[in-house]
Amino acid sequence: AQSVTQLGSHVSVSEGALVLLRCNYSSSVPPYLFWYVQYPNQGLQLLLKYTSAATLVKGINGFEAEFKKSETSFHLTKPSAHMSDAAEYFCAVSEPNYKLSFGAGTTVTVRA
């Protein structure tokens, strides 16, 4: 069985500061890993995905994530937060079939 744990349900950062969202996964096989973002009253949008190529994955809006097998982690970072980054972020894992398992989500607040 596969699962995802997101550490911290809420993260508050100052504009211009580093954004770090933590995600740990469990999977019995090499996983595919995803980060999705959800803005208020909108559907989920893919930020980036890891599918066993480069361990450092770059996504949209300046976000990136690093796959660390030894730590079973896939943390999401952005060097400098922008007000528009305020949203809810979901980490998800998929074994090589089709079913995504999502974490509980982390809400990001950006302070001016």
Added chain:
Amino acid sequence: GAGVSQTPSNKVTEKGKYVELRCDPISGHTALYWYRQSLGQGPEFLIYFQGTGAADDSGLPNDRFFAVRPEGSVSTLKIQRTERGDSAMYLCASSLSQGAGELFFGEGSRLTVL
């Protein structure tokens, strides 16, 4: 539009009523998924279609929930005898193929059961 379309965007119903939620996937996407998202939680898998057939319905919570995709495109999620606990956002997603293909999500149908 080019994205996944879900209707209605909001549905308020009374306990015990029947509800249908519709999903129109991106044209050409053979895989279609339904997820349910309760407040403060991540989306939970309900059912997956590959073409017209339900390849995996293991996430449907009970036999009050049913989904169809008769022509391999539009899908309808049907909920009978709704209960207050069914209140949630129901998300539909589609993808070109299974596996590592990106899922494209609709904006969801918010169901409120009074």
